[in-house]
Amino acid sequence: MEFEKIVDIRQSTRKFADKSPDRETLFKILDAGRRAPTAKNVQPVKVYIAESEKACSIIDKASPCRYGAPTVLIVCVDTNEAFILNKHSTAEIDGSIAATHLMLAATNYGVDSIWIEMFNRDVIKKELKIPDNMLPVCLLPVGYRAEDCPVSRNFHNRKPIENFVTYLKI
DSSP: OOHHHHHHHOOBOSSBOSOOOOHHHHHHHHHHHHTSOOGGGOOOEEEEEEOSHHHHHHHHHHOSOOTTOSEEEEEEEETTTSOEETTEEOHHHHHHHHHHHHHHHHHHTTOEEOOBOOSOHHHHHHHTTOOTTEEEEEEEEEEOBOTTOOOOTTTTOOOOHHHHOOOOOO
């Protein structure tokens, strides 16, 4: 799919059908996330995949925002590996860039997703046994949009380009 089409059609899915992406498609999505740029190319991002009923019930305990997705990608960053300069870590930035790649790749392969930042990190880490050095950045429920899923309420609501861009005149 053309990139312009991907950014035009990608939207947050808030109701999923009970169908997971096949392994080949999921691998392609994950590979796009793996190739995302990171500070100093240290590649501190790790994705945990929740697919089992038990893992998904833990996700539901940590967040009300799985929306029935059969698969959830838990995007994490190893805080021991992330680049740090002047006490500023790029961990969350690196994880966010990877998550964006994952979402855009999902759209490219016909898979729907939503970025979830509203979740209890402690529940995720403890109950899914994610190591202490791993920082969960976001949850990405992925799957296929349910037939009766409404269009995201703000999907077409974009500010004009003039509000997004300022040319500096110095």
